[in-house]
Amino acid sequence: MYVISRRxxxxxxxxxxxxxVDFFIxxxxxxxxxxxxxxxxxxxxxxxxxxxxxxxxxxxxxxxxLWGQYTHFWNNLFHGNxxxxxxxxxxxxxxxxxxxxxxxxxxxxxATVISFILGTLLGVLVAWRRGTWxxxxxxxxxxxxxAPYFFLAFLAIDLFxxxxxxxxxxxxxxxxxxxxxxxxxxxxxxxHAVLPALTIVVASAAGWIVGMRNVMVTTMDEDYVLIAQxxxxxxxxxxxxxxRNAILPSIxxxxxxxxxxxxxxxxxxxxxxxxxxxxxxxxxxxxxxxALLQGIFLVITLAVLxxxxxxxxxxxxxxxxxxxxx
Amino acid sequence: MAxxxxxxxxxxxxxxxxxxxxxxxxxxxxLRLPRSPKVLIGLAGLAVFIVLAVIGPWIAPYNPSRxxxxxxxxxxxxxxxxxxxxxxxxxxxxxxxxxxxRSTVLVAFVAGLAATVxxxxxxxxxxxxxxxxxxxxxxxxxxxxxxPALPLLIVIFGFLPPSQGGDDVLIGAIIAITGWAFGARVxxxxxxxxxxxxxxxxxxxxxxRGWRIIGFEILPNLIPILASSFLFTVLYGVxxxxxxxxLGLVNPNHLSWGGMLFYxxxxxxxxxxxxxxxxxxxxxxxxxxxxLALLNFGIDEFINPRLRAAGLSRRRARRAQVPGDARPPxxxxxxxxxxxxxxxxxxxxxxxxxxxPERPGTxxxxxxxxxxxxxxxxRGRRRP
Numbered sequence: 051m052y053v054i055s056r057r058x059x060x061x062x063x064x065x066x067x068x069x070x071v072d073f074f075i076x077x078x079x080x081x082x083x084x085x086x087x088x089x090x091x092x093x094x095x096x097x098x099x100x101x102x103x104x105x106x107x108x109x110x111x112x113x114x115x116l117w118g119q120y121t122h123f124w125n126n127l128f129h130g131n132x133x134x135x136x137x138x139x140x141x142x143x144x145x146x147x148x149x150x151x152x153x154x155x156x157x158x159x160x161a162t163v164i165s166f167i168l169g170t171l172l173g174v175l176v177a178w179r180r181g182t183w184x185x186x187x188x189x190x191x192x193x194x195x196x197a198p199y200f201f202l203a204f205l206a207i208d209l210f211x212x213x214x215x216x217x218x219x220x221x222x223x224x225x226x227x228x229x230x231x232x233x234x235x236x237x238x239x240x241x242h243a244v245l246p247a248l249t250i251v252v253a254s255a256a257g258w259i260v261g262m263r264n265v266m267v268t269t270m271d272e273d274y275v276l277i278a279q280x281x282x283x284x285x286x287x288x289x290x291x292x293x294r295n296a297i298l299p300s301i302x303x304x305x306x307x308x309x310x311x312x313x314x315x316x317x318x319x320x321x322x323x324x325x326x327x328x329x330x331x332x333x334x335x336x337x338x339x340x341a342l343l344q345g346i347f348l349v350i351t352l353a354v355l356x357x358x359x360x361x362x363x364x365x366x367x368x369x370x371x372x373x374x375x376x
Numbered sequence: 377m378a379x380x381x382x383x384x385x386x387x388x389x390x391x392x393x394x395x396x397x398x399x400x401x402x403x404x405x406x407l408r409l410p411r412s413p414k415v416l417i418g419l420a421g422l423a424v425f426i427v428l429a430v431i432g433p434w435i436a437p438y439n440p441s442r443x444x445x446x447x448x449x450x451x452x453x454x455x456x457x458x459x460x461x462x463x464x465x466x467x468x469x470x471x472x473x474x475x476x477x478r479s480t481v482l483v484a485f486v487a488g489l490a491a492t493v494x495x496x497x498x499x500x501x502x503x504x505x506x507x508x509x510x511x512x513x514x515x516x517x518x519x520x521x522x523x524p525a526l527p528l529l530i531v532i533f534g535f536l537p538p539s540q541g542g543d544d545v546l547i548g549a550i551i552a553i554t555g556w557a558f559g560a561r562v563x564x565x566x567x568x569x570x571x572x573x574x575x576x577x578x579x580x581x582x583x584x585r586g587w588r589i590i591g592f593e594i595l596p597n598l599i600p601i602l603a604s605s606f607l608f609t610v611l612y613g614v615x616x617x618x619x620x621x622x623l624g625l626v627n628p629n630h631l632s633w634g635g636m637l638f639y640x641x642x643x644x645x646x647x648x649x650x651x652x653x654x655x656x657x658x659x660x661x662x663x664x665x666x667x668l669a670l671l672n673f674g675i676d677e678f679i680n681p682r683l684r685a686a687g688l689s690r691r692r693a694r695r696a697q698v699p700g701d702a703r704p705p706x707x708x709x710x711x712x713x714x715x716x717x718x719x720x721x722x723x724x725x726x727x728x729x730x731x732x733p734e735r736p737g738t739x740x741x742x743x744x745x746x747x748x749x750x751x752x753x754x755r756g757r758r759r760p
Binding site for chain 1: 525662
């Protein structure tokens with residue numbers, strides 16, 4: 051329990067740091083964000099309140115001290131107020147994010163789980179059959195690892211959606227948004243999710259394969275694996291023994307990986323015009339919708355922290371040595 | 377991206393420098409990369425890209441921003457005049473590809489260099505200083521590790537005025553801020569394991585100053601890890617810069633491969649089958665990244681010889697006389713201060729500390745994830 055509480059404490063501190071960074075960025079970087087936002091709103095009518103709200107958000111032209119602004123920021127945060135989105139007709143940022151979040155969670159969450167399981171299994175296989183043709187898989191995965199996710203997305207659309215016409219090339223559903231929650235709607239959504247999910251899986255599984263393979267290779271040289279083989283256990287049992295031990299580093303490097311995967315997946319969404327966080331992120335960038343930008347950053351960061359905490363729980367659950375400490 | 381090599385690096389904690397492959401002379405302190413096809417291909421690829429970055433803008437057939445036609449309203453496919461076709465704005469794609477490499481490579485290397493310097497300063501200081509300084513610096517590194525980098529960079533670049541969005545060095549430096557933490561963590565772990573070695577202790581007893589011990593005793597032993605983490609950060613810089621440019625966050629008039637992908641997306645290339653807009657720059661980025669990753673694998677195999685043996689099947693390994701468990705005979709690249717007595721190596725190996733993975737590459741230890749709480753084990757081990 052001591053380990054877990056330490057980790058929770060660390061993640062809380064990190065979350066506080068993330069909020070603080072989010073608060074300071076518009077105040078530290080040169081330039082006037084309020085003017086930038088207003089200049090992007092050409093033709094739209096904006097009221098004095100809008101300008102005032104923006105000034106409060108970015109801390110310009112205000113008599114309030116920095117500490118006052120900071121506590122104000124936190125206060126707004128706890129009331130679920132992330133400011134207003136200037137590029138979406140002045141609706142609250144939280145509303146915009148709430149509309150996009152389920153799509154991202156569904157797509158990226160599912161794809162990440164699939165790629166972790168698939169990549170780990172493949173990594174075990176490649177390590178076990180080392181020296182065979184399976185080793186040629188490694189250079190290929192290197193290529194997929196090094197290629198930007200969105201480039202793979204381009205290729206996937208060009209090949210599977212345009213040339214072969216197997217899957218729809220963009221959007222998350224047909225023309226009608228949420229007509230009725232029936233089978234035709236669900237299958238429509240799934241049909242639209244296949245290509246983006248496939249892209250994310252192909253791009254991110256490579257990392258899990260190589261990681262698992264490398265640890266598995268060293269684990270297979272351990273004495274207990276030799277003993278398991280020597281006493282004639284079926285091959286499947288031996289692999290199982292080795293794999294159980296080799297998977298721990300994969301889980302503990304989850305925090306490194308998840309950031310990459312989420313970042314890449316957000317860009318994948320953009321190529322597919324998938325209406326998740328990545329898509330509204332691009333809009334926020336293009337429309338200089340800074341409040342939305344900050345809000346998306348916070349939501350993504352918090353989500354990644356929660357995912358990390360979950361990985362830590364799994365780690366402590368799987369590795370009894372962590373529980374013995376202290 | 378690069379999850380694999382990250383795991384390798386994590387696994388190299390407390391691993392000594394490895395012996396030369398059988399049949400090679402032991403050169404003292406020299407970095408010998410295994411001459412595997414991976415390393416050779418990676419080196420060759422990287423060399424091509426660096427040359428391209430230098431001469432690319434000069435060998436480009438046209439000015440990359442020249443507009444060839446004002447009447448055509450869609451990208452033209454490859455032809456004799458334009459070997460890779462034209463963009464939506466009727467610019468020559470081949471020229472853009474050749475000229476755009478410079479910015480991409482430059483940003484990536486600036487990012488790699490700056491991040492490596494940061495990671496050495498912070499990682500080695502943390503590992504050497506121990507105590508409160510170590511706790512604080514490790515905490516800082518862990519913050520940056522778990523914070524998703526791209527969203528943070530997007531916010532930073534989003535607020536950056538467009539006039540400053542086209543400066544390669546500035547972009548590289550900003551990317552480095554989010555890319556140093558991983559290297560720092562690995563370097564700290566390795567410094568921890570070196571700090572109590574006898575030759576470092578004797579340097580301390582002789583009365584060497586701290587900076588000299590770090591610079592002449594510890595740093596030479598960190599070079600392979602340093603190289604690996606440098607390449608890792610360059611790879612990270614390539615991907616991140618491309619992503620930022622793809623999002624249009626870098627000044628769109630600033631030519632780069634990511635910027636070309638941005639315009640491909642604007643032109644709807646993937647929906648309309650304009651493959652010549654996105655395949656050349658995307659492939660260039662992917663190949664540059666692959667070269668870096670292959671080279672990194674080579675260094676990983678240098679640090680962790682078991683991975684080298686892993687390429688062979690067991691029978692071939694036996695024939696090649698790689699020992700079954702490929703456990704390296706311990707050999708230390710010593711620092712420059714003369715050590716008077718011979719080093720009892722077993723004192724290090726046999727300590728059997730639970731926090732020290734005795735055999736290279738076993739990362740099943742809690743210590744292997746480099747979290748700050750492991751430091752306690754080390755501090756407890758310091759000799760009186």
